[in-house]
Amino acid sequence: MFYRSLLLPDLRESLAEQDVPALAEFCNALYPAVLAEVLEDLSTEEVWTVLASCPPARQAEIFGFLEGVRQVELVDVAPRKELSKLIEEMAPDDRVDFLSLLEDEQVEALLPLIAQAERADIRKLLAYPDGSAGSIMTTEYASLPEEITVADAFEQLRVQAPDSETIYYIFIVDEGRRLDGIVSLRELIQAKRTAKLADIMHRDVIAVRVDDDEEFVAQEVAKYDFLAIPVVDNQHRLVGIVTYDDALDIIQEEADEDAQMQAAVLPFEDSYMSTPLLILAQKRGVWLVILLIAALATAYTMKQFETIQEAYVWMAWFVPLVLASGGNAGSQSATLIIREMATRELNSSDKLTIFLRELKLASMLGGCLSTLSFVAAVCMVTLPQAAVVSLTVFLMVMMGTVTGAMLPILFKKLGMDPALMSNPLIAALVDVFGVVIYFSAAVLVLGPVAAVVE
Secondary structure (H helix, E strand, O other): HHHHHHHHHHHHHHHOOOOHHHHHHHHHHHHHHHHHHHOOOOOOHHHHHHHHHHHHHHHHHHOOOOOHHHHHOOOOOOOOOHHHHHHHHHHHHHHHHHHOOOOHHHHHHHHOOOHHHEEEEHHHHHOOOEHHHHHHOOOEEEEEEOOOEHHHHHHHHHHHHHHOOOOOOOEEEEOOOEEEEEEEEHHHHOOOOOOOOHOOOOOOOOOOOOOEEEEHHHOOOOOOOEEEEEOOOOOOEEEEEHHHHHHHHHHHHHHHHHHHHHHOOOOOOOOOOOOOOHHHHHHHHHHHHHHHHHHHHHHHHHHHOOHHHOOOOHHHHHHHHHHHHHHHHHHHHHHHHHHHHHHHHOOHHHHHHHHHHHHHHHHHHHHHHHHHHHHOOOOOOHHHHHHHHHHHHHHHHHHHHHHHHHHHHHHHHHHHHHHHHOHHHHHHHHHHHHHHHHHHHHHHOOOOOHHHOO
């Protein structure tokens, strides 16, 4: 925000004066991400005017930091020939990310203008399923055979470096491109020049499959603190790498998506400010309708206990208290378990441990809250009535805690995203069953309504 307010006036002045050298200097002087942030305040035509003032390589760097919506808009503004040069300069993974945002017709119109080598690479990467390791990997990596010496390795790396996204990891492959080992640039520098790569490389390479889920790939990169992780096919042939910056983007996207779903909002790709109002209304409205139906179910359930409500008018005073206690406990459990599931894969033993831990926690929390509720309620109603409130709070916390913990696990088992079990939905589900528990507890402690002395 600081850069935008400081630099935007000068940039607008250069645009108004059509000062191409000043625009070119502007592009070269700033870090691409900073420049992309400043450009967000300009019209799409003005953005392209700025980008057109610098070489395709610099254009590609800046273009990669623009939001997806703006990238798509530029397709309709930029001349096809210049746009194709920009695409050629982009990193393979960034290039595929951009093209995946376009309609098939737009992609087919652009591909013939791109060099044959890049075109073949694009088609191959676009063929991988969305959300897989193949869809986010880059094919620009450094690879060497194991029989050469360290001195020869440096000579070959000088040739490969300009076209490699990273050369810190050098992947050792055989003639069939099978991944045999890995060596770091640090190890190369420290090794004797006459040493062979086969003697210094690590043979137990941690790799991911090309069809692995991108979230799993990001977790592997974070787990082992890798700068890049190799991607192999079914024959263990090296087909690409996923670098740490792409893994970080995935983790950020997944965190944003989980946060949105936890707030009962269908995920949207772009930032809040860049998303059109109609899209926001749709993403939020779907869940609001679902929650409205759940609230109507709660109201219908309460109507079934109309007789008890008329006999025990005081029960209405504590409805928010008992329902909130279960909903809040459930939301806490759901949030913690969903986060745990996002960081690692749970096995059967883990699931049983979670169930038992949440059961114990529910007993502790329920006992504490039910005691406090009893003390508060006894100041307003009789002892038996306060006991109803206390018992209900205990049962609600027990139910909410266990339900909130186990439903995300159930969703995962069914092949659904655990984050779909949003906090508002947990609260709505607990409310429906909470009404039944509350009025059933009243009948259990105070006796049937027919026995109440008017």
